[in-house]
Amino acid sequence: MHEMSIAMAVVDQVAQAAPEGAGRVESVLLQVGELAGVVPDSLHFCFELACSGTVLEGAELITEPVAARARCGACGTGWAVGMPPELACPGCGDGAATELLTGRELQIRSVRWADRPAYADQEG
Amino acid sequence: MCRVVDLQQAVLARNEDAARELREALAARGTVAVNLLSSPGSGKTALLEAELLLAGRRGTAVAALTADLATENDALRLARSGAPVKQVLTDGLCHLEAATLARHLDGWLPEETRLLFVENVGNLVCPASYDLGESLRVALASVTEGEDKPLKYPTAFGLANLVVVTKADLAEAVDFDEQAFLTHVERVNPGVEVLFTSARTGQGVGLLLDRATAVLEGGAVHRPVMGVPSAGHHHGPPAAPHGPDQGHGHAHEHGHTHTHEHGHGHPHREPALPPAVS
Ligand SMILES: Nc1nc2c(ncn2[C@@H]2O[C@H](COP(=O)(O)OP(=O)(O)O)[C@@H](O)[C@H]2O)c(=O)[nH]1
Ligand SMILES: [Mg+2]
Ligand SMILES: [Zn+2]
Numbered sequence: 001m002h003e004m005s006i007a008m009a010v011v012d013q014v015a016q017a018a019p020e021g022a023g024r025v026e027s028v029l030l031q032v033g034e035l036a037g038v039v040p041d042s043l044h045f046c047f048e049l050a051c052s053g054t055v056l057e058g059a060e061l062i063t064e065p066v067a068a069r070a071r072c073g074a075c076g077t078g079w080a081v082g083m084p085p086e087l088a089c090p091g092c093g094d095g096a097a098t099e100l101l102t103g104r105e106l107q108i109r110s111v112r113w114a115d116r117p118a119y120a121d122q123e124g
Numbered sequence: 125m126c127r128v129v130d131l132q133q134a135v136l137a138r139n140e141d142a143a144r145e146l147r148e149a150l151a152a153r154g155t156v157a158v159n160l161l162s163s164p165g166s167g168k169t170a171l172l173e174a175e176l177l178l179a180g181r182r183g184t185a186v187a188a189l190t191a192d193l194a195t196e197n198d199a200l201r202l203a204r205s206g207a208p209v210k211q212v213l214t215d216g217l218c219h220l221e222a223a224t225l226a227r228h229l230d231g232w233l234p235e236e237t238r239l240l241f242v243e244n245v246g247n248l249v250c251p252a253s254y255d256l257g258e259s260l261r262v263a264l265a266s267v268t269e270g271e272d273k274p275l276k277y278p279t280a281f282g283l284a285n286l287v288v289v290t291k292a293d294l295a296e297a298v299d300f301d302e303q304a305f306l307t308h309v310e311r312v313n314p315g316v317e318v319l320f321t322s323a324r325t326g327q328g329v330g331l332l333l334d335r336a337t338a339v340l341e342g343g344a345v346h347r348p349v350m351g352v353p354s355a356g357h358h359h360g361p362p363a364a365p366h367g368p369d370q371g372h373g374h375a376h377e378h379g380h381t382h383t384h385e386h387g388h389g390h391p392h393r394e395p396a397l398p399p400a401v402s
């Protein structure tokens with residue numbers, strides 16, 4: 001499953017974005033669109049594996065689902081696309097002017113970092 | 125103590141950057157890539173072999189790269205056409221990524237190649253998420269797979285620039301409901317063209333080559349509704365489009381001199397300017 005590749009990409013990107021003085025990662029907030037082609041359950045499973053041995057070891061993955069919504073440029077109807085997606089306009093029946101507004105997100109929103117202790121020997 | 129850092133990074137950004145670079149590099153040398161996606165056994169290799177053979181007769185310089193989990197059989201079959209063929213073993217990885225493809229093309233892809241066909245790993249889930257720098261993405265399904273395949277795999281069919289039905293010779297035997305299939309495709313990808321083919325009888329063989337050649341000559345490509353750039357992808361060069369929707373509508377957006385601006389595989393004959401890669 002490509003959820004492993006995706007989990008590894010998340011881990012890489014977060015690790016590279018570590019701010020000055022940051023310690024461990026506590027959690028990662030990830031937006032997952034309904035039409036992103038990713039299964040959140042399987043992503044959680046892979047994330048745990050991908051984190052091991054990195055600054056993300058033990059980090060929590062929080063996925064925020066994003067519903068897919070579309071709008072018809074011809075008649076202005078807006079609708080929830082659903083799954084399987086309905087991308088032809090329920091108002092005028094046409095699909096030629098459909099615009100997908102949301103639902104394809106696969107996006108790291110934010111990362112919660114623990115601060116690194118100022119003096120390592122004060123730890124534990 | 126802890127702090128929350130806003131990242132706003134698209135997870136597939138790295139692949140999309142690599143795909144854009146590859147598309148630009150291919151465009152600069154006058155090559156268009158076609159990405160073929162289907163379930164295992166849909167008939168990608170069989171159709172591709174026929175198309176490559178025909179390309180040879182038509183004098184179109186083609187090449188094919190086929191990705192498989194383990195065996196080299198597909199490359200041996202495709203090589204019968206006489207076209208340059210490369211097998212990529214993914215070692216269990218379920219999809220190709222743009223950087224991997226670029227690495228395999230490097231030093232192999234013959235200079236004169238106009239059309240590069242990429243047979244992706246047989247899988248309709250994972251490869252759908254990875255832009256390979258293609259200018260034409262094709263989702264295939266055989267008539268034996270059922271009419272609801274496009275609904276079961278909406279990202280594969282929803283992001284395709286072209287849909288191909290294979291093994292049409294078996295349609296009657298399996299009671300394939302063509303109208304239902306078309307309705308399902310239209311639902312996830314309004315306006316996309318659907319071709320009917322059979323590598324067995326030769327029905328529709330050559331249409332894929334026609335469509336790919338049209339892209340090479342600068343023709344417009346269907347732009348899937350689902351092919352919108354996902355949120356937060358705007359970290360790269362300004363306004364660079366992403367995904368398999370790239371390369372659409374350029375012909376009427378601007379003249380033929382600014383191909384690099386859009387980062388798509390503009391199938392240009394004359395060399396484009398070197399891409400301004402960030
Ligand atoms: N009847 C029929 N069988 C086909 C056709 N195309 C492929 N096949 C058979 O379907 C099987 C899988 O084909 P292949 O090209 O290897 O599929 P791939 O895994 O998508 O590359 C093989 O046994 C082919 O002989 C076709 O047009 N008609
Ligand atoms: Mg094959
Ligand atoms: Zn409408």
